[in-house]
Amino acid sequence: MTDLVTTLVLGGARSGKSAFAESLVSASALTKVYVATATAGDEEMKSRIALHRARRGEGWITIEEPLALVDALTREASRNRVVLVDCLTLWLSNLMFAGRDPEVEARRLTQFLGVAKHPVVFVSNEVGLGLVPETPLGRAFRDAQGRLNQVVAAAVPQVVFMAAGLPLWLKR
Template sequence: MPDETRAVPRLTLVLGGARSGKSAHAEWLVSAQAGPWLYVATAQGWDDEMRERIALHRARRPPPWETVDAPRDLAGAIRRAPPGRPVLVDCLTLWLTNAMLDEEADLAAEVADLLAACAAAPGPLVLVSNEVGFGIVPENALARRFRDEAGRLHQRLATLADRVVLVVAGLPMTIKGETQ
């Protein structure tokens, strides 16, 4: 039975730092809706440490969660979601990293496609992303470009979003829209 006190608006953006609790909060939001729920994962298990992180995330999501891996075609995964099904995307900064490291990618076109898919999502959509703009200025050009691209992506998504939540130390703070 859905929890009316945790109704998910059409588009929610959940931001936070590493290990802030943002993914757990997003899962909590989505799980209040009638399942099954769709989890769109953008991570790739390139090494043992990342494979372990992915396994821990998957173990936290028993059925009725369905997982779709979309490290690159995030817009397509959102568009293919069954109408009305709550969708959680985790996380945008991993997707952005994957796109930036793909030398063939047209990042501006992919971001525009993602924004269009989010605006037309067929059901409640919760997006998780790392807020990377609170730290020091990165030392190298690629890291600075990543920080800047992430900041611009977050601003554009926040404009589209009905709700934006910042999670710090496991505490969600609603910075746009109604509190949950």
């Protein structure tokens, strides 16, 4: 696929969003860069990360960046590459736990998107479709995730929502 453009892939847990995003990037002739925002804090997360790596296979450059996403994108998306960011939800969680302002970081991200020269595919969770979280932190996270998804969706040319492994194009 030579006409890959910057895309936001949204969905719930196990909706197929990562695999779909990987398929978009894999179809490109550009060098493939995977920016991982997850940290392997426990055995279960280590296992998830290993499964993602195995599914991608060879031919990907992997950058682990839990916080300085815009810096990584500025560096990596400027060299005839396509970058897959998986995922904005973990990035947001990392920002909040580090005491960083998610709105400031979202602004930095959308400013980058306004000048990006090569495509970026973002994966993000749609967390606002379920129950209202019980705790103030849970509600703050859900609200921040919804705002982040909105500003990124407004800044990119394509948005797809994944449900049961099926893509529903929201914006093309």
